[in-house]
Amino acid sequence: MTAVAPELGWARWRRSWWYHATFYAQTWRGSVVSSVLFPIFYLASMGVGVGHLVARHHGLVAGQSYLHYIAPSLLATTTFQLGEGESLWPVLASVKWIRVYHAAAATPLEPRDILYGKLSWVVTRSFATGVVYTAIIAAFGAVQSWWGLTLPLIGALITLAFAAPLTAYAARVESDASFTMIYRFAFVPMFLFSATFYPISSYPGYLRPIIQLVPLYHGVALVRAAAFGQGALPAQLAHVAVLGAIALAGIAWGRVTMRRRLVD
């Protein structure tokens, strides 16, 4: 056997990225069809159907037709769901039930390589999904600015802001008992109340600061601003900073929980 030369960290974690990509290549078929058909059905139903009702009673929403208003938020909620969906159960399965991360930890990979490989793969998927969604949203006429080209990047950031802390959390728990609670009491309300379907100005004044504490709200605000080319740049950078801080904190936490779980 030849000795393995000392390597750079990135050279190792890209092996884990490749592993996830290969796994996905074996199992992707169902998910691609739904990821194209779902947004079209959603926009047709919510945008056109509900939009018709909104137009009759209310006219425009924040200067947009209702269809155009909600179309970008679909990108935010989808990338959010991708982030959480790839994190809780799949991670717990990998560290506890099937233990494929333990198998990976017996190779030259370090726990952080396994973490980075996983997160970078989820972000890659999110970006690809973002490209498809941006095209569909544009086809419905809701992308009205060149800033719209940043939508897939924003989607990737939203995914990472959820995937990183949730992966860190799933790597440290012993059972999935808490996951269902997180779903019911965090994810579902977050999906519904992040100004997803109507402007934050629809809420009474005292509720607005609370909505602003919800991570997904910052994602929804960002995609809308990018699609319409509206909103002051500093405010958008603040949204990016909030999501970026959550992502970085999640990665730092994940390095600790992955190490504890895999090598202690």
Place this chain on the structure above:
Amino acid sequence: MTAQDGARDIVLEAQGLVKRFGSFEAVRGVDFAIGRGESFGFLGPNGAGKTSTMRMVSAVSQPTAGTLSIFGLDPRAHGPEIRGRIGVVPQDDSLELELSVRLNIEMYGRYFDLPRRVLRERADELLEFARLSERADSKVDDLSGGMKRRLTIARALVNRPELLILDEPTTGLDPQARHLLWERLYRLKREGVTLIITTHYMDEAEQLCDRLVVMDSGTIVAEGAPRELIERHSSREVVELRFGTDTHDELHDALASHAERVEVLPDRVLLYVDDGDDALRGVHGAGLAPVSALVRRSSLEDVFLRLTGRTLVD
């Protein structure tokens, strides 16, 4: 360790190795050295500290105290490099159940940065070795327990390791699957691969290990070749007597004069003797009438019982 170690090519050496989890000390200062090409066993009951020791010698978990050298390298500083030269067969197979047998090997090989072309060739070889060539495209979920185990071993060999670490390789397998697996491990041994095996089956240890340590409660209580350990810690033969009563304890004194040592277990009494048949005649001559009597050679089970006062498999 003995003087002969100086002449051997040492692959792995541990001194005063300790693993603590909070206040629990799983491994309490163990010393051992393993030579190249050797097949080395860790024998002990569940909870003896075998798995914790295995995780340290696979350069996965860090020792809490003590020194460990693998291929002459310190795993604290050279973990990835050391792991690149080791193969690990964990207790649970940890295979990708949804993927094919072949892909499980190829994808794992990518962790070692092996090129795809090389992996395709190696997967062919390893599937042949593991007698899984015909199942190459089956989903792992559809394999039997023995097949999964062989696939896990094949996967662990994808980087052509110099050292293969197997944690309880045959636990849960039927006798036929065990023998096939042992036979494959012999072949690896002949090819010069150093093997480290943990087991709580004494027959497995006797079959596979050139040398072994007996572990109990985080410490090593004996070390040597299987035959050597039996000679040192047990008699040549053992007479197993069953009396069909609960009064085995009272029989201890009556039997003591017929054996070098008497061991009373809940269901039977063991007489450690040089000549079993002779001792059995003595027992009958003294008017004792066991329901059943069996004369056999001493095994590692007896060594373990002698050293720890407990049986290996409950």
